[in-house]
Every structure is written in C-alpha cells, then in structure tokens.
Amino acid sequence: MDDRALPDLSAPASPDAALTFLDSAWGWLLSSGLTIVVILVAATVISAVTGWLIRRFFRTMSQSSARLSTVAGSMTKRDSRQAKAARSRREQRTETLSSVARNVSRLVIWAIASVMILSEIGVNVAPVIASLGVVGLAAGIGAQTLIKDVVAGIVMLFEDLVAVGDTVDLEYATGTVEGINLRVTQVRSLDGTLWTVRNGEIIRIGNFTQGYSNAVALFDIDTEAEHATVTDLLQGVTDEFVADPAWSDRVTGDPAVSGILGVDGSRVQRRIVVPVEAGAQWDAEQELRRRVRAAFHEAGVAFAQPRFSDTLPK
Incomplete structure (x- = not known):
C-alpha cells in the first residue's frame, strides 16, 4: 500500500479553510441565526399577548354576564346569596375555559414557530408537513376514543354541566368533582376513593349542587x-x-x-x-x-x- 495516498493528519489546518468556516458561520448567524432568534422572541411575545387577551376576553364576558343577571336594589338577602353562588360558578367556569383556550393557542403558536425554525435550519418542511398529515390521519383513526373523550370534554365545559367542587353522579362514580379537563373527570367518592372517568364514557350526569x-x-x-x-x-x-x-x-x-x-x-x-x-x-x-x-x-x-x-x- 502506498503511504503517500493517505492524507497527512498531522499537518495543521489551512488558515484559509478556517477563515472560510468562520465567515460561513458568521454569515449564517447574521441571516438564519438572527431569524431564528426573532422567531423565538416573536413566538414568546405572541404567546404571552394571546394568553392575556384570552384571559381578558373571558373575564370581560363573565363580568358582563354578572351585570346582566343583577338588578340593582331589587334583590332580597336570599337572592343576593344565590347571585353570589352563581357568580362564583361563572368565575370557576370562566377560569377553566380560559385555561383550555390558552393551552391550545400556545400549542398552535409554538408548532408554527417550530416549523419556521426547521425551515431556517435548512430542513425541507414540505415532506415533514406531509408526513405529519399522514401520521395525524393514522393517529386519528387509531385514537378515536381519545378524540371522543376530548370532544365530550369540550361540550361539558362549554355547556357548564360539571365544575370543580360539584357533587355529581356520573353513573360510574358518585362524589365531589376534584378535577376536570378535556379528557377525564376526577371524582372523590364518600369513602375517599378518587375515581377517574373518561369524558367520552359519561352517558348521564346527575348534579346535586347546581341550581x-x-x-x-x-x-x-x-x-x-x-x-x-x-x-x-x-x-x-x-x-x-x-x-x-x-x-x-x-x-x-x-x-x-x-x-x-x-x-x-x-x-x-x-x-x-x-x-x-x-x-x-x-x-x-x-x-x-x-x-x-x-x-x-x-x-x-x-x-x-x-x-x-x-x-x-x-
């Protein structure tokens, strides 16, 4: 074997090659790198502003509902007590809906930002998006139960069927609601057992503490x-x-x-x-x-x- 065919690894790197690499890196930082930083900052700011707007929207909606349902000077002490309970429930429901909306908006914003960053790095996002579409379709077919639970959870939240603190009978479990989200509802029974019921499996709801x-x-x-x-x-x-x-x-x-x-x-x-x-x-x-x-x-x-x-x- 001819040793002259092998590269001389002990030889120092060429100054021209090092300068070329530094120039390329500096150019990338000034173009794509700066763009990525801008995307990250913009996503953070948009996420924060969107969260504030969503929170403000639901709070305004709750306060408007409270004003419409209150008649100044015409409420008895009993009516005032009932109005206070109704206001507390509206605030609880508003906070739940606001939290869900903020989480969804945050997920969408950062998903878009991630695709834009991949594009700046040099990844061809078209096949990625197409692959995600196929994977999403397959996951949707295989996750019909999960989708059913999420849809049922959205309906329960928007129709105000159940709220944290309510005493309910969900057929599978009876007790006090300790947690509710888009997928499951958690109920603490009288003996202390914490039951977790999938929203899609809830056929009927008996609420002992509503109205x-x-x-x-x-x-x-x-x-x-x-x-x-x-x-x-x-x-x-x-x-x-x-x-x-x-x-x-x-x-x-x-x-x-x-x-x-x-x-x-x-x-x-x-x-x-x-x-x-x-x-x-x-x-x-x-x-x-x-x-x-x-x-x-x-x-x-x-x-x-x-x-x-x-x-x-x-």
Missing part, C-alpha cells in the same frame, strides 16, 4: 299515632325551620308536608320536602330529622319500630 336541591326527610311513624297530631307536628316543625334566620336564606321555595305515603302493619310513612340552595340539602335533612325527633318526643308520638325483616342480614 337548587330538595331536602327530603322521610319518617316511619307508629300506626297508633293520631294522623292529625302528626300532621300538625310536621307542619309546625317545617314552619319553624323555614322561619329560622339560620336557614331562611338557604330556603329557595315553598316546603311541602305530605299526607300518608304508605301504610303497613307496623308503620305509617310521612315526608317533608323543602327546596334549598344547591349543596345544602344534606344539612337541611339532618336538621329537619333532629327537630322532628325532638317534637315527637315532647308530644309523646312514637316512631315505628323496625320490622323483623328489616333487621335480617342481606
């Missing part, structure tokens, strides 16, 4: 109790409950004391229904039961004893 609720208290009364006496006691307890300042602001409608709902050999069933603000029904039911128990004890009216079949293990 108003009914406090429903059922009573099993001894068959020997006088019907008129029981009616007077239940009506008296209900009237006192509604007139109590601690509860009057939370009552949203006229209460109802039922007649005899059912009779068997050991009990007569009666019921009290009081419309209250959303989320207050459980406390109101406990208070009604406590007051009815005290009134019955004072009047000597007995509750029904549990039937033998009710005490058997199931």
Whole structure:
C-alpha cells in the first residue's frame, strides 16, 4: 500500500479553510441565526399577548354576564346569596375555559414557530408537513376514543354541566368533582376513593349542587299515632325551620308536608320536602330529622319500630 495516498493528519489546518468556516458561520448567524432568534422572541411575545387577551376576553364576558343577571336594589338577602353562588360558578367556569383556550393557542403558536425554525435550519418542511398529515390521519383513526373523550370534554365545559367542587353522579362514580379537563373527570367518592372517568364514557350526569336541591326527610311513624297530631307536628316543625334566620336564606321555595305515603302493619310513612340552595340539602335533612325527633318526643308520638325483616342480614 502506498503511504503517500493517505492524507497527512498531522499537518495543521489551512488558515484559509478556517477563515472560510468562520465567515460561513458568521454569515449564517447574521441571516438564519438572527431569524431564528426573532422567531423565538416573536413566538414568546405572541404567546404571552394571546394568553392575556384570552384571559381578558373571558373575564370581560363573565363580568358582563354578572351585570346582566343583577338588578340593582331589587334583590332580597336570599337572592343576593344565590347571585353570589352563581357568580362564583361563572368565575370557576370562566377560569377553566380560559385555561383550555390558552393551552391550545400556545400549542398552535409554538408548532408554527417550530416549523419556521426547521425551515431556517435548512430542513425541507414540505415532506415533514406531509408526513405529519399522514401520521395525524393514522393517529386519528387509531385514537378515536381519545378524540371522543376530548370532544365530550369540550361540550361539558362549554355547556357548564360539571365544575370543580360539584357533587355529581356520573353513573360510574358518585362524589365531589376534584378535577376536570378535556379528557377525564376526577371524582372523590364518600369513602375517599378518587375515581377517574373518561369524558367520552359519561352517558348521564346527575348534579346535586347546581341550581337548587330538595331536602327530603322521610319518617316511619307508629300506626297508633293520631294522623292529625302528626300532621300538625310536621307542619309546625317545617314552619319553624323555614322561619329560622339560620336557614331562611338557604330556603329557595315553598316546603311541602305530605299526607300518608304508605301504610303497613307496623308503620305509617310521612315526608317533608323543602327546596334549598344547591349543596345544602344534606344539612337541611339532618336538621329537619333532629327537630322532628325532638317534637315527637315532647308530644309523646312514637316512631315505628323496625320490622323483623328489616333487621335480617342481606
């Protein structure tokens, strides 16, 4: 083998070659490099401004809705309480929608900036975009479940079906909503379990804390109790409950004391229904039961004893 054919690696680099490389690098920095810096700065500024505009838009929309739904000087204390709850829910919904919109806009802006930077580096972006289109089509076909979840999440957010803090029944899980996004809804059940439900699998939603609720208290009364006496006691307890300042602001409608709902050999069933603000029904039911128990004890009216079949293990 002829050693003269091999390059002399020990020879120093040519000054002309080094200068040529430096000139090329400097030229690239002054052209494409500067363009990339401008793209990065512009993307950062546009992202920040767009986020501020989106936040300002949703905040203005929420404040306008609050002004339209408020009649100055014509609201009672109860109406004011309900208006405050509605305003809190609007603000919560506005923040959720604003956050989703900002994330989507940020993703779009930086995706466009990335394509522009690749073009400045010298990458032919046309095949890349075409490939992304094919990959996106394939991913869309394979990710139909994910797309279904996202679409369902968007509908839930815009229609205000569920919000963080609501107590809901999603068929698969019942409890308090701790988190909701475009893909899943997280619900904390009464025993502390955190359930994660895909939005696309939610067929029905029962919201216990939206609008108003009914406090429903059922009573099993001894068959020997006088019907008129029981009616007077239940009506008296209900009237006192509604007139109590601690509860009057939370009552949203006229209460109802039922007649005899059912009779068997050991009990007569009666019921009290009081419309209250959303989320207050459980406390109101406990208070009604406590007051009815005290009134019955004072009047000597007995509750029904549990039937033998009710005490058997199931």
